[in-house]
Amino acid sequence: MKSPLTLYIGNYNYSSWSLRPWLVLTKAELPFNIEVIDLDIPGYKNKLLELSDAGTVPVLQVGEDKIPDSLAISEFAAKAVPNLWPKNAEDKQLARQVVEKMHTGFEAIRREAPMNLRRRTSLPMPQDCLDDAAEIDAMWCDLLGRHDGPFLFNDWSIADAFYAPVATRFASYDLPRSVRADTYISEIMSDPDFQDWEMMAFAEEHVLPETDAVNR
Numbered sequence: 252m253k254s255p256l257t258l259y260i261g262n263y264n265y266s267s268w269s270l271r272p273w274l275v276l277t278k279a280e281l282p283f284n285i286e287v288i289d290l291d292i293p294g295y296k297n298k299l300l301e302l303s304d305a306g307t308v309p310v311l312q313v314g315e316d317k318i319p320d321s322l323a324i325s326e327f328a329a330k331a332v333p334n335l336w337p338k339n340a341e342d343k344q345l346a347r348q349v350v351e352k353m354h355t356g357f358e359a360i361r362r363e364a365p366m367n368l369r370r371r372t373s374l375p376m377p378q379d380c381l382d383d384a385a386e387i388d389a390m391w392c393d394l395l396g397r398h399d400g401p402f403l404f405n406d407w408s409i410a411d412a413f414y415a416p417v418a419t420r421f422a423s424y425d426l427p428r429s430v431r432a433d434t435y436i437s438e439i440m441s442d443p444d445f446q447d448w449e450m451m452a453f454a455e456e457h458v459l460p461e462t463d464a465v466n467r
């Protein structure tokens with residue numbers, strides 16, 4: 252039977268906001284259909300605006316309803332599968348805080364090191380991007396140090412989904428990191444679900460010239 256859930260996403264290689272709820276729904280084992288919308292080609296914005304007023308992906312269609320926004324989709328999944336957030340109340344609150352921080356902040360690393368899974372470069376990065384990377388590294392080390400790992404709150408949670416695209420940015424742009432952060436990045440990038448997504452990115456032919464042209 253066709254699932255009533257359809258996740259509209261951008262391109263696998265570039266769409267960091269799409270990767271997050273895709274991981275969440277996949278970990279939740281909620282069956283869903285996928286529709287990819289190629290970004291930055293003529294007419295793509297109209298397609299996005301037909302889906303949501305924000306004109307962005309991801310959007311989750313649930314029957315007749317649509318949920319735009321990666322965090323709202325993740326919260327929808329967590330209603331069905333509560334252990335997508337840490338069980339312990341204090342951890343859960345902290346996990347929400349760090350997810351919110353990613354959802355609204357870290358603008359420099361998002362701007363200067365856009366997710367590009369096929370990219371590997373070691374060119375110098377701007378200082379504000381390095382500052383974001385250092386802050387994220389310290390935050391990961393703090394969270395990992397409070398638990399036994401391998402994930403930010405021990406078991407995999409929505410917090411790991413929100414930082415997975417950041418882990419790939421460290422790898423793509425060779426951002427400086429601590430040994431502990433490097434181990435976490437390897438954990439995220441060797442996760443079988445992440446690797447399924449990455450395989451789709453490697454197989455994808457659609458190119459965003461502006462992102463590929465980021466010259467660092």
Ligand SMILES: N[C@@H](CCC(=O)N[C@@H](CS)C(=O)NCC(=O)O)C(=O)O
Nearest residue numbers: 261266267268307308309320321322
């Ligand atoms: N806050 C939104 C951000 C979504 C977003 O910016 N998505 C990008 C793709 S990764 C997008 O759709 N951009 C529209 C465009 O390029 O015109 C979320 O969390 O879902």
